[in-house]
Amino acid sequence: MIVGVVKESFPGERRIALIPAAIPNLAKAGLQVMVEAGAGWEAGYPDAAFAEKGATLAPDRAAVFAAADIIAQVLSYGSNDKTGRADLPLMRRDQVLIGFLRPLGSKETVQEIARTGAISFSVELMPRTTRAQSMDALSSMATICGYKAVLIAANTLPRLFPMMTTAAGTITPGRVLVIGAGVAGLQAIATAKRLGAVISGYDLRPAAKEQVQSLGARFVELPIEAKDAQDAGGYAKAQDESFYARQRELLGRVIAENDVVITTAVVPGKKAPVLVTKEMVHGMAPGSVIVDLAAERGGNCELTRPEETIVVNGVTIVGEINLASTVPYHASQMYARNLVSFLTLLAKGGKLNLNMQDDIIRETLLTQGGEVVNARVREFWSLPALATRA
Numbered sequence: 001m002i003v004g005v006v007k008e009s010f011p012g013e014r015r016i017a018l019i020p021a022a023i024p025n026l027a028k029a030g031l032q033v034m035v036e037a038g039a040g041w042e043a044g045y046p047d048a049a050f051a052e053k054g055a056t057l058a059p060d061r062a063a064v065f066a067a068a069d070i071i072a073q074v075l076s077y078g079s080n081d082k083t084g085r086a087d088l089p090l091m092r093r094d095q096v097l098i099g100f101l102r103p104l105g106s107k108e109t110v111q112e113i114a115r116t117g118a119i120s121f122s123v124e125l126m127p128r129t130t131r132a133q134s135m136d137a138l139s140s141m142a143t144i145c146g147y148k149a150v151l152i153a154a155n156t157l158p159r160l161f162p163m164m165t166t167a168a169g170t171i172t173p174g175r176v177l178v179i180g181a182g183v184a185g186l187q188a189i190a191t192a193k194r195l196g197a198v199i200s201g202y203d204l205r206p207a208a209k210e211q212v213q214s215l216g217a218r219f220v221e222l223p224i225e226a227k228d229a230q231d232a233g234g235y236a237k238a239q240d241e242s243f244y245a246r247q248r249e250l251l252g253r254v255i256a257e258n259d260v261v262i263t264t265a266v267v268p269g270k271k272a273p274v275l276v277t278k279e280m281v282h283g284m285a286p287g288s289v290i291v292d293l294a295a296e297r298g299g300n301c302e303l304t305r306p307e308e309t310i311v312v313n314g315v316t317i318v319g320e321i322n323l324a325s326t327v328p329y330h331a332s333q334m335y336a337r338n339l340v341s342f343l344t345l346l347a348k349g350g351k352l353n354l355n356m357q358d359d360i361i362r363e364t365l366l367t368q369g370g371e372v373v374n375a376r377v378r379e380f381w382s383l384p385a386l387a388t389r390a
């Protein structure tokens with residue numbers, strides 16, 4: 001079987017789904033790789049490096065779609081709402097598609113993908129089990145986003161991060177607050193720590209406390225308790241508006257004490273909760289920075305404008321939405337590693353292994369035979385349940 005890799009078409013996207021080092025591992029699983037010429041260039045992987053490892057090069061996107069049994073992408077239609085639709089006519093029945101498909105983003109889009117007849121897999125739906133850990137692309141990209149958010153903040157802040165004792169006096173360290181201590185938040189804490197800042201972390205899941213503290217940050221305890229803070233998959237559960245209102249009230253003071261606020265709080269399939277209001281932004285010292293990693297999901301800060309950096313009352317609010325793409329070399333390396341793990345499970349001995357008893361295959365399979373077949377996604381979009389399949 002041929003795994004095809006095309007150049008990512010989302011504007012400004014620099015990652016690529018597979019890298020040269022992945023090719024020998026895929027060959028062992030009976031998979032050949034075809035790459036669109038130039039697809040890895042911006043991530044630092046030239047065509048020659050792919051060819052050297054045994055990939056064939058195709059002149060254009062259409063040639064890859066025509067030849068490949070499996071298309072490996074980073075941002076597929078769904079997460080690529082700008083240019084992704086152009087791929088639909090290139091897809092054919094039973095062709096496998098793997099990528100970020102944003103299955104809880106838009107029902108119409110998911111149904112459009114289904115209508116191509118493709119067997120599509122959404123990496124966002126990867127179960128959070130030990131076995132699936134090496135395939136967890138969301139965590140890989142969140143790691144990069146958390147790291148990069150701190151660098152952006154450090155670069156924007158008119159202050160230094162570390163404490164310094166110099167002949168010209170003592171510099172007090174920067175104060176960083178990270179709201180949402182999931183994968184991105186914990187990496188932000190670790191990165192800010194390396195830069196010498198004084199860090200606090202907050203999350204509504206009680207389990208996050210120990211993780212925040214283990215990285216040397218202070219855990220912010222608020223005198224409110226979330227109901228059923230997390231679901232079986234470890235994701236935060238949505239809370240009612242009165243919880244968020246009380247949370248905002250209590251967070252206001254903490255936010256005003258910090259120079260940098262990095263927010264990462266999201267709830268799967270929901271608009272991100274507003275945790276930083278306009279008033280709180282006004283309460284921050286001029287020069288402060290907010291990096292809102294939830295910008296794409298509506299933002300944790302009321303004033304965030306997705307894809308933009310704005311300054312309000314001297315406070316810079318960064319709403320960049322595709323930070324993983326700004327570190328394309330390692331983002332592609334991590335993503336490719338995730339895909340190799342997944343592909344070796346999906347295509348054992350060069351044959352498609354659609355074993356629906358396997359929770360990884362079952363839970364990530366989004367569409368097949370013209371239908372949205374994923375039970376969780378059907379339920380989310382209130383589509384009637386399908387008859388149980390073998």
Ligand code: NAD
Nearest residue numbers: 128129139180181182183184203204205234236264265266
């Ligand atoms: P996420 O990206 O879904 O959300 C980011 C963080 O925001 C989460 O920690 C969430 O609890 C928090 N949050 C949501 N609403 C909030 C609010 N109102 N106030 C404060 N915080 C709020 O999270 P994630 O990075 O996917 O990680 C969630 C958990 O899952 C973590 O414990 C992580 O370690 C775990 N995880 C496990 C696996 C695995 O077992 N294979 C893989 C990845 C993540």
